[in-house]
Amino acid sequence: MENSQEIVQLKELAYDLRIKLLKFCGSYDGPVHIGGDLSMAEILIALWHHAMECDPDNIAWAKRDRFIMSKGHGALAMYMAMASRGFFDYEEIISTYGKLDSKYGMHPCRVQLPALECSAGSLGQGLAMANGIALDAKRKKENYRIFCLMGDGETGEGSVWEAAMLSSSYKLGNVVGIVDRNHQTMTFYTEENYMSMDPYADKWRAFGWNVMEVDGNDMEALVEALDSIPDPQGDVPTMLVCNTIKGKGVSFMEKQLGWHSGCLGTEDMEKALAEVNAAWIAEKEGIAR
Amino acid sequence: MKVSFNFDAIFASGRDNTGRKLEELAGRYDNVWVLTADTGGFLGRFKKDYADRFVDVGIAEQNVMGTAAGLALNGNVCFVTGMIPFMTMRACEQIRTAICYQNLPVRLIGTGGGLTSGGGSTHNAMEDVAIMRSLVNMTVISVADPNMIPNLLEDSMTYPGPMYIRLAQGKKDRVIYEQGTGRYEIGKGMITREGSDVTIFAHGEMVGEAIDAAQELEKENIDVMVVDMYSVKPIDSELVLKCTKKTGKVIVLEDHLMSGGLATAISDVYTDNGVLPEKFKRMGIPQVYAGFGSGAELQRKYGYDAEAVVAVTKELMDK
Numbered sequence: 001m002e003n004s005q006e007i008v009q010l011k012e013l014a015y016d017l018r019i020k021l022l023k024f025c026g027s028y029d030g031p032v033h034i035g036g037d038l039s040m041a042e043i044l045i046a047l048w049h050h051a052m053e054c055d056p057d058n059i060a061w062a063k064r065d066r067f068i069m070s071k072g073h074g075a076l077a078m079y080m081a082m083a084s085r086g087f088f089d090y091e092e093i094i095s096t097y098g099k100l101d102s103k104y105g106m107h108p109c110r111v112q113l114p115a116l117e118c119s120a121g122s123l124g125q126g127l128a129m130a131n132g133i134a135l136d137a138k139r140k141k142e143n144y145r146i147f148c149l150m151g152d153g154e155t156g157e158g159s160v161w162e163a164a165m166l167s168s169s170y171k172l173g174n175v176v177g178i179v180d181r182n183h184q185t186m187t188f189y190t191e192e193n194y195m196s197m198d199p200y201a202d203k204w205r206a207f208g209w210n211v212m213e214v215d216g217n218d219m220e221a222l223v224e225a226l227d228s229i230p231d232p233q234g235d236v237p238t239m240l241v242c243n244t245i246k247g248k249g250v251s252f253m254e255k256q257l258g259w260h261s262g263c264l265g266t267e268d269m270e271k272a273l274a275e276v277n278a279a280w281i282a283e284k285e286g287i288a289r
Numbered sequence: 290m291k292v293s294f295n296f297d298a299i300f301a302s303g304r305d306n307t308g309r310k311l312e313e314l315a316g317r318y319d320n321v322w323v324l325t326a327d328t329g330g331f332l333g334r335f336k337k338d339y340a341d342r343f344v345d346v347g348i349a350e351q352n353v354m355g356t357a358a359g360l361a362l363n364g365n366v367c368f369v370t371g372m373i374p375f376m377t378m379r380a381c382e383q384i385r386t387a388i389c390y391q392n393l394p395v396r397l398i399g400t401g402g403g404l405t406s407g408g409g410s411t412h413n414a415m416e417d418v419a420i421m422r423s424l425v426n427m428t429v430i431s432v433a434d435p436n437m438i439p440n441l442l443e444d445s446m447t448y449p450g451p452m453y454i455r456l457a458q459g460k461k462d463r464v465i466y467e468q469g470t471g472r473y474e475i476g477k478g479m480i481t482r483e484g485s486d487v488t489i490f491a492h493g494e495m496v497g498e499a500i501d502a503a504q505e506l507e508k509e510n511i512d513v514m515v516v517d518m519y520s521v522k523p524i525d526s527e528l529v530l531k532c533t534k535k536t537g538k539v540i541v542l543e544d545h546l547m548s549g550g551l552a553t554a555i556s557d558v559y560t561d562n563g564v565l566p567e568k569f570k571r572m573g574i575p576q577v578y579a580g581f582g583s584g585a586e587l588q589r590k591y592g593y594d595a596e597a598v599v600a601v602t603k604e605l606m607d608k
Contacts, residue, residue, distance in 0.1 A: 110391055122386045128352050132359015139341050162352035
């Protein structure tokens with residue numbers, strides 16, 4: 001599968017998403033959660049362009065896979081990823097984001113944007129909602145999956161583990177948890193200060209989940225993992241722990257606490273764009289060789 | 290239809306009435322789900338007959354709200370039962386953000402209203418009406434008579450948005466109305482006893498206390514109007530103003546903190562309409578953690594049982 005045509009396309013979409021995020025971060029008059037947006041770029045693209053069955057022209061299609069964005073502060077990246085799949089108009093997102101009466105805010109609102117499965121912004125609430133949808137799907141013997149994307153810092157919320165217990169107890173094989181494991185919260189590094197998350201994957205295993213660990217910034221690895229999720233009719237929920245780098249792709253943002261959210265000055269934006277472009281050119285050359 | 294009430298001590302279980310009605314609704318509607326966080330002994334038959342639409346999440350109130358929200362997102366109507374303080378406070382943010390913000394048809398049925406729980410201050414429900422009525426999109430109902438529950442749950446199937454339904458203790462609550470003589474229409478209040486001297490607005494089990502007080506006061510030629518304000522939100526402003534205009538003197542009686550509940554809701558109606566009642570007295574729980582004792586004992590201790598209502602009414606009448 002390595003560097004198959006589809007993988008190259010997915011990588012290019014992730015590159016394009018990073019460019020769009022950085023350009024927006026450099027032009028928007030307000031903070032952008034750029035660090036976590038960049039860490040999950042591959043995850044979002046792999047989901048919306050590869051793993052999930054969906055139809056942008058029929059958002060109410062009953063058999064669609066559901067995407068629960070639990071890390072609500074990643075809304076911008078989600079809007080842009082969904083726009084690249086045909087759900088939204090990219091220009092509308094960047095021209096109205098955060099403005100009065102916009103449908104596109106810092107944290108997603110399903111009431112204003114019905115293509116979303118749920119509203120979010122308060123961390124630790126998504127997995128329980130994913131379970132609710134999954135219970136209904138299981139009862140109706142539907143075959144779709146419910147993907148729930150969380151941040152690793154978010155899983156400090158006890159409500160996540162209440163929900164984790166339910167997913168396995170109620171044998172919700174149609175639930176797929178994805179954790180953007182970037183090892184940072186807003187104010188600390190998870191394994192270095194304050195609250196440690198390790199042994200992270202084992203925690204999910206102990207809660208009865210089928211756990212896969214993958215480099216979440218490696219498109220081939222992600223796609224391979226997503227392709228190996230067991231049948232949704234199974235009895236065990238699946239957790240994809242995606243090890244990622246917060247601020248991925250921009251040297252001065254990577255693993256820096258200051259870039260949980262922020263604004264980019266023009267000079268820094270140019271520098272960031274140049275780095276992401278250079279990396280993509282090198283990657284393409286590697287692929288061509 | 291004129292409401293008449295029982296003078297006998299007849300009691301019914303609000304919980305059993307709830308369980309039976311939910312079974313009936315589940316039989317008629319395929320999208321009815323019942324969820325609980327380790328409560329609901331009265332749901333035994335539902336659990337058996339509708340096992341595939343019953344969820345017990347264990348002792349995890351936040352989880353029960355989130356799960357209900359997910360089910361509701363998929364087109365279901367969810368009834369969540371539980372003890373009021375844990376339901377409304379531990380899971381308050383889930384109720385607000387997962388349920389109310391998304392405006393989902395989740396019905397929260399809470400037992401142990403006011404000081405009726407007998408469990409002490411951890412289990413008492415003194416703040417719930419204040420908290421729930423502050424939530425946008427939330428409807429707040431407080432049930433005076435356990436036999437009113439079926440009609441309420443029936444109507445809730447077609448009522449938009451989330452709803453909070455407060456029961457008293459829920460095991461052995463007083464039956465107030467003669468069967469079939471009253472009906473709870475969401476958004477309305479119900480005059481249960483006509484009167485011309487003083488109006489008592491009450492909700493929940495305090496409606497019964499108000500009626501007892503009114504009977505007692507009748508002996509002294511004081512004519513008390515009793516209004517069952519089961520719909521705390523939306524509130525029947527028209528009825529509040531009409532009764533206030535008629536009697537001038539008003540008492541608000543509730544098994545809840547005197548601040549933030551029905552008394553505050555009624556004060557809001559006055560403020561919004563530029564109305565000042567001739568006399569206005571709030572009766573309910575003062576700013577205390579009430580301690581141990583039965584609901585009746587605590588109501589007496591804190592001065593809002595029927596006897597206290599009689600005394601306060603006389604004061605208002607300058608007698």
